[in-house]
Amino acid sequence: MVYVITLAVVIAVLCGVSFFRARTVTGKGDFLVAGRSLTWPVLVFTLLSSWIGAGSLLGGAENAYRNGFSALWQAAGGWAGLVVISLIAGRARRFAQYTIPDLLETRFNSTARVLATIAIVISYTVIASYQFIGGGDILHLIFPQVDRNTGLYIIAGFVILFTASAGMASIAYLDLVIGSTVTLIVIVAVPILLARAGGWSHVHQALPASHFKLFPAAGPLKALDWFLPTMLLLVGNQGMYQKFFSARTERDARLSVYGWIVGTLILETFLVTLAVVASSFLITDKPREIIALAAKQGLPPLLGALLIGGVFAKVISTANNYLFSPATNLIHDVYERYIDRKASSTKILLVSRIIVVLLGLFAVLQATRFESILQASLYAYTIYGAAVTPVVLAVFFWKRATAAGAVSSILLGTAVTIVWQLLQQFKPEVFPPYWRQFDAIVPALLTSLVSLVTVSLLSPAPKPEKLRQLENA
Numbered sequence: 001m002v003y004v005i006t007l008a009v010v011i012a013v014l015c016g017v018s019f020f021r022a023r024t025v026t027g028k029g030d031f032l033v034a035g036r037s038l039t040w041p042v043l044v045f046t047l048l049s050s051w052i053g054a055g056s057l058l059g060g061a062e063n064a065y066r067n068g069f070s071a072l073w074q075a076a077g078g079w080a081g082l083v084v085i086s087l088i089a090g091r092a093r094r095f096a097q098y099t100i101p102d103l104l105e106t107r108f109n110s111t112a113r114v115l116a117t118i119a120i121v122i123s124y125t126v127i128a129s130y131q132f133i134g135g136g137d138i139l140h141l142i143f144p145q146v147d148r149n150t151g152l153y154i155i156a157g158f159v160i161l162f163t164a165s166a167g168m169a170s171i172a173y174l175d176l177v178i179g180s181t182v183t184l185i186v187i188v189a190v191p192i193l194l195a196r197a198g199g200w201s202h203v204h205q206a207l208p209a210s211h212f213k214l215f216p217a218a219g220p221l222k223a224l225d226w227f228l229p230t231m232l233l234l235v236g237n238q239g240m241y242q243k244f245f246s247a248r249t250e251r252d253a254r255l256s257v258y259g260w261i262v263g264t265l266i267l268e269t270f271l272v273t274l275a276v277v278a279s280s281f282l283i284t285d286k287p288r289e290i291i292a293l294a295a296k297q298g299l300p301p302l303l304g305a306l307l308i309g310g311v312f313a314k315v316i317s318t319a320n321n322y323l324f325s326p327a328t329n330l331i332h333d334v335y336e337r338y339i340d341r342k343a344s345s346t347k348i349l350l351v352s353r354i355i356v357v358l359l360g361l362f363a364v365l366q367a368t369r370f371e372s373i374l375q376a377s378l379y380a381y382t383i384y385g386a387a388v389t390p391v392v393l394a395v396f397f398w399k400r401a402t403a404a405g406a407v408s409s410i411l412l413g414t415a416v417t418i419v420w421q422l423l424q425q426f427k428p429e430v431f432p433p434y435w436r437q438f439d440a441i442v443p444a445l446l447t448s449l450v451s452l453v454t455v456s457l458l459s460p461a462p463k464p465e466k467l468r469q470l471e472n473a
Helices: 002-022 028-036 040-051 054-095 100-107 110-142 148-166 168-197 200-206 220-236 238-245 250-279 287-298 301-339 345-367 373-387 389-397 403-426 433-437 441-458 464-468
Strands: none
Touching: 002 110, 002 301, 040 250, 054 110, 054 220, 054 250, 054 287, 054 301, 054 373, 100 110, 100 301, 100 389, 110 148, 110 287, 110 301, 110 345, 110 373, 110 403, 148 301, 148 345, 168 200, 168 250, 168 287, 168 301, 220 373, 220 389, 220 441, 238 301, 250 287, 287 301, 301 345, 373 389, 373 403, 373 441, 389 403, 389 441, 403 441
């Protein structure tokens, strides 16, 4: 009963925040970037909550259950990405637009804008889809009579309604509550679960020695397979830039990154530790559920209920973020630009909400493609990281990059990732046995970078007036 009550409270809080913030949304600026009013404490927790969703709580936990502490390589990619982000957060806020394609068109051309929008829609709806899967799993654990697929549809419907109601305003302030609460609960839960497992000596005895090594059993290349997609998604993450665009000032944007670094280091390390400790005495055929299972079977009822409620809330929050972000692209980068240039603010708001619903349905369809959340997350990260992140970094760090180079980089990075994934899924025999265990990140990223550099150097340098548009950013 305590789990049911906790989940009901979580849902009530989510609905309350959404209703309250929806009353403040009167136009495009409020819906897309919260009126550019977010202070750094709010930004810290909305960045933390949007980053640590089902990818960490379920996909990262699945990795830790299977591979032990070497799963921290997946989290470490995010930590490395944060170092790069700390250099550009203030500059991103100074640019003060709405989306990543805004940056790319200003620096390159409209083709780069459109191709980036396509890559973002594909990768972000995949990310939203496995939040739906995770939320459905949690509902099934609490209400066994609700099967996982039914739970998925329930969560999807809730997220779509929630996201369409108030946009960035509801997402940011909801994340402030969720991010701070879940971080505290996880920190408290780890030592309690460790005691329940019989201490570190029992954990070491119960698990393979490989669970405590620096690299996974497949070697350093597999660690790179986890590290690079996470780092590249974080560095180029449109949802992150959109939050920087929502900051009240450049200072708020910069300070939010420092708080985000601390929060991410703490929370992701504790989450992996929680999953490893739980795997020493809990066995499941659904490794993605190990944290929720540990909460239900390894912790005192009240604390376990709070942890499950927090995981559920973070999955909902992350789904909101990754459903909202591509909706922003389609309304701002496609609808306003190519369909109805003179649309009123009220009409844009209405179309934004319709697009959220349509993208949510698309994400539900994609949720049926993946059994492993870890696999789904790495696929989504790779599409974004190989196709979008290199050209985003070129905006800030390489003046010689050209529009032709950017277009080729986005196009080839996306194509290689999708083809590699399809071949692994339907024609794995085309790969030598050793390579079948690896994802597309290395070939996709190399193709993207080589094409960006080579085509840029072979094409005429960008005109000075093109560079001047971003010289203050």
